[in-house]
Amino acid sequence: METTKCLIIGSGPAGYTAAIYASRADLKPIVYQGMEPGGQLTTTTEVDNFPGYPEGIDGPKLMEDLQKQAERFGADIRWGVVTDVDVTERPFKVKVDDGTEILAETVIVATGATAKYLGLESEEKFKGGGVSACATCDGFFYKGKDVAVVGGGDTAAEEATYLANLCRKVYLIHRRDQLRASKAMQKKVMETPNIEILWNHEVKEIVGEVKGFTKALNGAILVNNKTGEEKKIDIEGFFVAIGHKPNTDIFKGKLDMDETGYLITKPDSTATNVPGIFAAGDVQDKYYRQAITAAGTGAMAAIEAERFLG
Structure with missing residues (x-):
């Protein structure tokens, strides 16, 4: 069975940024893109509020840039949807829709949210x-x-x-x-x-x-x-345009979440209630829901995963 130090579920700003940081920390992360590769920003034309783009940038192009940056540092980015994560013991056993099974020392959940x-x-x-x-x-x-x-x-x-x-x-x-x-x-x-x-x-x-x-x-x-x-x-x-539902169904009864399904993380952290599992982006943020804040929590999650592994 395949093994990895860090498995990232999701490929929006949070997932790709986590992949950039985890790759640079030599965690050799595997990223499963999910049903919407690039996340919600792939459905946005012009993004004017992401730092570093004074003239704005198309959402799909921004996500393409983030993916390329993650791949530049060695992230293994794959098509596929994670269907189950056994959180009862480490390494965590992760199942993918194509039948692949992976043992992951840490997991970063960056599955985002879906329109209601x-x-x-x-x-x-x-x-x-x-x-x-x-x-x-x-x-x-x-x-x-x-x-x-x-x-x-x-x-x-x-x-x-x-x-x-x-x-x-x-x-x-x-x-x-x-x-x-x-x-x-x-x-x-x-x-x-x-x-x-x-x-x-x-x-x-x-x-x-x-x-x-x-x-x-x-x-x-x-x-x-x-x-x-x-x-x-x-x-x-x-x-x-009435809001979004966090994509957390596979973690119901496994990770702490609020009444609307957003994952609960520890204060000033992306750590969930299960040691070794972290959450970043819209899956745990129902207040800001911005690309830049998602990217920020993606960086936090990768840094915390690196420190967790020692």
């Missing part, structure tokens, strides 16, 4: 046919059309302003009477003329036509949660 959906039956019906959780992935298909974004945080504000550059009109649907987004993002939304904010509204149903394999979304029915009044907006694209 509203849970509507009609939403599921139109996924891939008008409903999306990634404006930068699918916004191009709605150029010159009317679309809606659901949410009130930074993600929703970013999605709305991005779509406003492509679409004729963007409805920003929010169930409260004020946004949760940062002041800078709120200002940007307010100053974008083709964004209309629908305050105190919730989505009741997404409507359209389905003929065989062809789906054509043409509107959404909203309810004003103050008055109960219903209204229909005519749209062709519907983007959900």
Whole structure:
């Protein structure tokens, strides 16, 4: 059975940065990229707030650079999804979806988080046919059309302003009477003329036509949660931006996590409750959720893994 001093699960800013630091510490890390190689930043076009890129950089290019840097120092980066980790004894026995089994002296969990959906039956019906959780992935298909974004945080504000550059009109649907987004993002939304904010509204149903394999979304029915009044907006694209679920299912009952599934780490540390297992990035950070903070915790995790091994 294959062995490694350090196994890294995930390949976003946290995973790749952990790989850079672990490689330079001669831990010869193995990195499994997971279902979304490069993480959520691969669905982002322009990243303006990552230090070192004064003119900004495309998300996929940034992740490509981080991967190349990790590989330069010897990180073994592989396709594949880790399906199980036995945390009961060291070295930890790790199983991968292709049948590979690895014994790892330390494990760094950097599996990130996945977008949440509203849970509507009609939403599921139109996924891939008008409903999306990634404006930068699918916004191009709605150029010159009317679309809606659901949410009130930074993600929703970013999605709305991005779509406003492509679409004729963007409805920003929010169930409260004020946004949760940062002041800078709120200002940007307010100053974008083709964004209309629908305050105190919730989505009741997404409507359209389905003929065989062809789906054509043409509107959404909203309810004003103050008055109960219903209204229909005519749209062709519907983007959900209401938060994320940490990708921690394989660690349920194994590692300490909060009620929403985020891994709990020790204060000023990336160490979990199991010695030798560390967590970095969005999988343990529900407050900042930034590429730079994820990278920072990735560096911390690799340094702590090196020190743990002595």
